Amino acid sequence: MNESLQNQRKEQILDAALKVLVQNGYEQSRMDDVVKLSKLSKGAIYWYYKSKKEMYLDLVNFWVLRYSVNLNHIVEEEALPSLQLKDLFQYFIDQYESDPQPFIALTDFWSMAQKDEDFRKKLQKVYTHFLELLEGIIDRGVKSGEFKKLDVRMTALSIMVNIESINWFTLFEIHGVSVKEYMETIIDFILSGIMKKH
Amino acid sequence: MNESLQNQRKEQILDAALKVLVQNGYEQSRMDDVVKLSKLSKGAIYWYYKSKKEMYLDLVNFWVLRYSVNLNHIVEEEALPSLQLKDLFQYFIDQYESDPQPFIALTDFWSMAQKDEDFRKKLQKVYTHFLELLEGIIDRGVKSGEFKKLDVRMTALSIMVNIESINWFTLFEIHGVSVKEYMETIIDFILSGIMKKH
DNA sequence: TAATATAGACTGACCGGTCGGTTTAGTTTA
DNA sequence: TAAACTAAACCGACCGGTCAGTCTATATTA
Known part of the structure; x- marks a missing residue:
């Protein structure tokens, strides 16, 4: 075989x-x-x-691999940092709308990570990588003058957290607010806060 | 007895x-x-x-009760809406720093809620109540003219999500960023975005 | 080229420990 | 004297993991 x-x-x-x-x-x-x-x-x-655990640990790889290909593609493009952030959000919105299953699974991996070292390390790696990707965008935005002078790490963290917040929608029907609507509002809010005005 | x-x-x-x-x-x-x-x-x-489940469902009540007393106290005060939001953040920071255990448990309740109707309903109730509390503050801020004209629901949602993000710190050591530092930056960022300038 | 061998891929009945919950027979508390 | 317990044995459904054996495709041999 x-x-x-x-x-x-x-x-x-x-x-x-x-x-x-x-x-x-x-x-x-x-x-x-x-x-x-x-x-x-x-x-x-x-x-x-x-074992069961080995199987599910590999599920994380499987799933991250699928995402990272597209994410790297977004970042590699020579677009404006602000546009890259928008694209990033849009990407997650699209993924969520076409198939929310991986997002649901994520909640469980989180709770696994709380009690299991191996899962924690695996998730940590994933998020560290994602943070670095965001930091790259923000750093370019700051250096090019599109963004204000920011604490890059803190800003990246905040953006990551807000992307993750898409998970709320797997759990609750939030009366009268759709994922798309919410996430688009958030990215606009963030951008208006970090971009230089003129 | x-x-x-x-x-x-x-x-x-x-x-x-x-x-x-x-x-x-x-x-x-x-x-x-x-x-x-x-x-x-x-x-x-x-x-x-x-049953085990009944016990843990009651744990949610127990724990919510403790929090809600203090939260209601913050909101009842006749302070400026912006200050109330700051106090709210500060309250969660303090709680986290004095005892992060309930925050850790929360991650698990989230994953419980994904698969169990009863847990979902219970959590939904908790968050709905919290959202209403936030909406109250924001509404007052908008009406008094301290805040811009905002989508109250959306703003409340965003603030709730960002408070929840404190949970990240139960899981990962986020290199060089403390809970306090992060959360204080976030609330300042949010306030600068929603307050009227002059 | 038919017979045989080998390894890899796969089957599914079964086992052994685990754990929520019950029961029982008594004891203490208000 | 009923309610609020203790202590410990016990029940039985459940499920991750095992393992003896089967199948298949590809060598190897005679």
Whole structure:
């Protein structure tokens, strides 16, 4: 069996795992459900992953990989920093609207990270990377004069937090406010605060 | 046994429950651990609560009650809306610094809410109430002319989200940024965006 | 080229520990 | 004397992980 077929199998497993995770959360997700959904056998899953935890840790990779390709693409473009931030927000809005499942899973990974070192480290890595990406944009904005002189780290942190706030919408119907509407308002608010006026 | 002694017993149980929850998360929290920590017996705990879930649902009440007394006190004061918002942030900073445990538990309640109707409803109620409180402040700020003409609901939502972001600090050491420092920067940023200039 | 061997991929019944909750038989408290 | 417990044994559903064995495709041999 060649490598791509192995990856296909893993994808098959992780697709199932994500669905199960979203519906039940980590602790309440059953390997037997992953078995059913993946249309493989228990043995097959334990052939590829030595434990439930290993499987879900790999789900993070799987999922981050998908995102990072697009994120890097946004940042590589030679656009205005302010536009890059807008694009970033737009990207997450689009992702959310086309499939909110990964966002739901994120809440669970957060709570996993609270009690498990391995999950915490994995999430930390993901967010550190994302923070660096934001810092890059902001730094360019400051240096080019489009943005005010800001505390780059603090600003990046604040933007990250506000992007993450998209998770609220997975949980609550916030009367009369849509994700799109809310997120677009927020990015405009942030930009109006960090851009130089003239 | 009078009511206050019963409440004291419940407090004894819920204090233990919070500790266990913080260390292990809901699913991995064991009733036997709550028994041990509370220094009561299993029978006693099931005397007061008919199930694990009931117990933890009541933990939310217990914990909300403690907060809401202080929050209402902040809002009742006849201070400037901007100052009330500052006080609110300061209150959460202080709470976090004196005891971050409830904030850690919150992450778990979030993930509970994703999969359990009862927890979701409970959290929804809590946040709805908090939103209304914020909306009250903002509305007064707008009407008194201290704030710009704002979308009250959207602004309240944004402020709530940014207060919640304190949770990040339970999970990650954010290099070189303290809770206090971060939160104070954020509230200043928000205020500078919503207050009328002169 | 048919027979045999080997490794990798996969099956699914089963096991053993775990843990929420119950029961029982008594004891203490107000 | 009823309510509020204690202590400890117990129940039984549940589920992650195991493992003996099967299947398949590709060598290797005779």
